[in-house]
Amino acid sequence: MSHSESESKGHVRLIDLPVISDPRGDLTFLEGSRHVPFDIRRVYYLYNVPVDSERGGHAHRELEQVVFALSGSFRLKIDDGKTKSEYWLRDPKKGLYINKLIWREMDSFSQGAVCMVLASHPYDEADYYRDYDEFLKASKL
Ligand code: TYD
Numbered sequence: 001m002s003h004s005e006s007e008s009k010g011h012v013r014l015i016d017l018p019v020i021s022d023p024r025g026d027l028t029f030l031e032g033s034r035h036v037p038f039d040i041r042r043v044y045y046l047y048n049v050p051v052d053s054e055r056g057g058h059a060h061r062e063l064e065q066v067v068f069a070l071s072g073s074f075r076l077k078i079d080d081g082k083t084k085s086e087y088w089l090r091d092p093k094k095g096l097y098i099n100k101l102i103w104r105e106m107d108s109f110s111q112g113a114v115c116m117v118l119a120s121h122p123y124d125e126a127d128y129y130r131d132y133d134e135f136l137k138a139s140k141l
Contacts, residue, residue, distance in 0.1 A: 010099060011099050011102050012078050012085070012097060012102065014096055014097075015035065015095045015096070015097050016094055017029070017093045028093045032118075037097065038064050038120035040118045040120070042118075042119040042123060044116075044119070045115060046114070047113075049074075049109040051108075051109055051110070053109060054107045055105070055106040055107070056076075056077075056106045057103075057130070058103070058128050058129060059100075059103040059135045060100050060128060060129070061100060061126075061127045061128075062100050063100060063119055063121050063124075064098065064100055064120040065118060065119050065120070066117070067096045067098065067115060068094075068115070068116045068117075068118075069090050069092065069113060069115060070114040071113060071114040072090070072109065072110035072111065072114065073089060073110045073113060074088075074089060074106055074107065075089075075108040077104065077105040077106070077107075078098070078103075078104055079102065079103040079104070079105075080103075081101070081139025081140060088108075095118070101138060103132065103135050
């Protein structure tokens with residue numbers, strides 16, 4: 001699946017944040033509901049990730065997220081239950097919006113990579129699909 005197909009279905013899309021650059025460095029900012037399409041209720045980040053680590057491997061019933069590579073890079077594999085696509089995140093001002101009911105897996109973390117995630121809800125294990133077949137069934141409803 002091409003990026004444009006998955007993006008046109010509203011499942012995922014890249015979000016470009018503003019950047020204020022001057023000789024002292026770059027500054028990027030974001031405001032909930034303005035730069036991301038939900039009120040931010042939670043932020044978490046992954047770091048000290050071994051380069052051969054695989055993360056994710058789940059989907060969410062309601063949760064929406066935006067994922068950033070604040071430092072370094074990694075691959076995000078996206079699956080809407082029908083088609084698959086992948087994104088390489090490596091630019092701290094570009095985030096990937098991921099809607100609910102999208103299976104995601106992350107790997108190929110570079111040394112020192114930092115992955116920051118903005119989330120639309122507090123942590124709730126009951127919101128996870130951790131079983132791929134269960135997710136597949138739900139994605140077809
Ligand atoms: P998980 O979402 O499975 O991590 P990943 O998708 O990066 O592999 O979460 C890993 C563990 O951390 C799991 O036991 C739940 C816990 N956790 C929280 O307690 N709060 C959170 O906000 C998150 C994201 C995870």
